Amino acid sequence: MxxxxxxxxxxxxxxxxxxACYNLGDDVLAFFEAALEREESEAGRDVFRQLIQNAEIARREAMPxxxxxxxxxxxxxxxxxxxxxxxxxxxxxxxxxxxxxxxxxxxxxxxxxxxxxxxxxxxxxxxxxxxxxxxxxxxxxxxxxxGGGAENMSALAMLKPAQGRQAIVDFVVDVVSKAGPNACPPMVAGVGIGGSFERVAFLAKKSLLRQIGSVNPVPRLAELEDELEALCNDLGIGPQGLGGRITVMDVFVEEAPAHIAGMPVAVNIQCHSARHKEVTL
Amino acid sequence: MEKKLVTPFTDEAAADLRAGDKVLLTGTILTARDAAHKRMIELLDRGEPLPFEIVGQVIYYAGPSPAKPGRPIGSIGPTTSGRMDVYTPRLLDLGLKGMIGKGYRSPAVKEAIVRNRAVYFAAVGGAAALGAQRVTDARVVAWDDLGPEAIRELDVVDFPVIVVNDIYGGDLYEEGRRQYERGGS
Known part of the structure; x- marks a missing residue:
């Protein structure tokens, strides 16, 4: 004891x-820096320039x-x-x-x-x-x-087992599409699949603790994440919704066993200010 | 190319702004979000005046974090504009000229923007430490009891925004997305 x-x-x-509020995670900052090279839209690149500068100011001044x-x-x-x-x-x-x-x-x-x-x-x-x-x-x-803006664009669906994988893909992409500029893209889509009504929402939230760019250890889920990421980026929403190639920073999927009658899916949207810090006592 | 705009501004200045233009704002702007908008509409419903001059004014949908000692303001960036849509056409009809926020506006707001020759700007959501650096002074104008939701008058210098909806019906969110959308999704 x-x-x-x-x-x-x-x-x-x-x-x-x-x-968490002052110091942006290294994974997110590294994403912004790589995105500055990769984003084709000039308005989108300008967003990343502002976000990198913003992170520097927040860290230096100890402000949110x-x-x-x-x-x-x-x-x-x-x-x-x-x-x-x-x-x-x-x-x-x-x-x-x-x-x-x-x-x-x-x-x-x-x-x-x-x-x-x-x-x-x-x-x-x-x-x-x-x-x-x-x-x-x-x-x-x-x-x-x-934050409230991205949380407001999150959604949950109790899909039917017969609808299968494609229904999950369609639902996630639709949630990201509707989130658009409201959710402060580039966003993270945290996806929960399975469990019960409340468990699936928890899984979606918990998935947001992962590092940007991390690979899901379950190949079936890693493949789903890659497909979802590509489809979300094809939406053209872009940084801050101004149009561009980069709409999501990442898509994370967590799953749990479900009831024989159900296939719950939850999408918890996280803005680019993907803040989480941990400590072990 | 970046344009410069002094706020408050006129119909003539609005005519020079097009969806996609990057603009640096200098002058005064007012912060107001959900709770302040609700109170504004309640005042108007009772036939009472607003606590500020609205003609030519720019409203920034923002609720800053608390100012540290010696600073005019804490971190400040845009909140989601769509929550104000239900209140906005009425304010535009009274002469509101500009709005700064992030996210989609309703068809009714977009119609009111064109009808009243107004402009909807987006600021980069989450770039709030950067935003604070462009605010040189802040004063509470009304409803201090609302805390972060109080109406504040800000003095801004070269505050960076981009035009989303212009007086000609241009919409950067629609046009930008269409330009980069790939089929099949």
Missing amino acids: REIDVADVTRAIAELAMD LCQDTGLAVVFLEAGQDVHFTGGSLEEAVDEGVRRGYTEGYLRKSAVVAPFAERTNTGDNTPAILHTRIVPGDRVKITVVPK
């Missing part, structure tokens, strides 16, 4: 939130890459041999979000009563917390500031 004070969880989440610092999505994998001490784990996570977003001058974008008052909670809590119990005595925490 290993004891971990929840104050350490709070501290880690506050730091991860700021780090994007003003939409999102809802704070937190993945927390706790080893089953860990005993959390010093208070409530969930409260500690929210306290981490509160501190990170306040001390880091990040925008507070959470409102209560979505169809009524829509009053800002003032500190960006509550976090969207996904916990999982895993073997061991470590705690892995990932913070994903998830």
Whole structure:
């Protein structure tokens, strides 16, 4: 049994939130730099030039890459041999979000009563917390500031098994097509296939934690990802929707067993500000 | 080629802008997004005046992150314009001349843009640290209680945008996509 004070969880989440919002991942930056050479559209290249410059300024000035610092999505994998001490784990996570977003001058974008008052909670809590119990005595925490523009263009479909693979392809490409300039392309399409209604959405979200350019270890899924990426880029939407060859930075597919009656598919759209940072305690 | 535009601006200046033009804005612009638009329309419904002069004005759909001490503003980039579509034609009919945002506009907004000789610009979404560098001052004009959604007047210098919808019916999102679309999908 290993004891971990929840104050350490709070501290880690506050730091991860700021780090994610200020410092663009090396994988995304490398994508922008390669895209600057590859994109045929002049307006598209200008977008990449601005995004590279933006990343430099944000890092240097310790300020958010994007003003939409999102809802704070937190993945927390706790080893089953860990005993959390010093208070409530969930409260500690929210306290981490509160501190990170306040001390880091990040925008507070959470409102209560979505169809009524829509009053800002003032500190960006509550976090969207996904916990999982895993073997061991470590705690892995990932913070994903998830912006609203791309999230709004995400979609889920309960497809029929008889519709097969082609229906999945058509659905994903249609979601990306409709997302267009609204989702701040070049975007990432995180695709979940299988599971139940809520599991498939979780899979789509979880897939966004992968590195841009990473190859799916399952050949059947890697092939699907490549096909989807090519079809999405053929849409011509381009960087920021101004027209161009590069509409997606990547497509990630995660799957799970499904019910005999079902073939759920979820597409979680991520803008180019693909922010996620992790730490292991 | 980059054009320069001083804001607020006139019908004559709008006539010189075409979909696809890169433009650097210098002058004052107003931020307003979902909640501020809702309140503006509520004021108009009650027959009350808006808290700013709208003729010739440019509205930037943006809610900045908080300013660090000593800075005029935090990171600022465009939010998705389509959420304002339901409110926009009425503001255009009152003289709103320019909008800055990102993403598609509705047919009703595009018609109102042409009808009123207005311009819809896109700024690069997510380039918000860069955007902050082009803002030299910011003042809350109305509804401070809305926090990031308050209406702010910004002084901007060489603020980079691109024309999406012009007074002639041009639409860069449609034209750009058509140019690069490949068949079969």
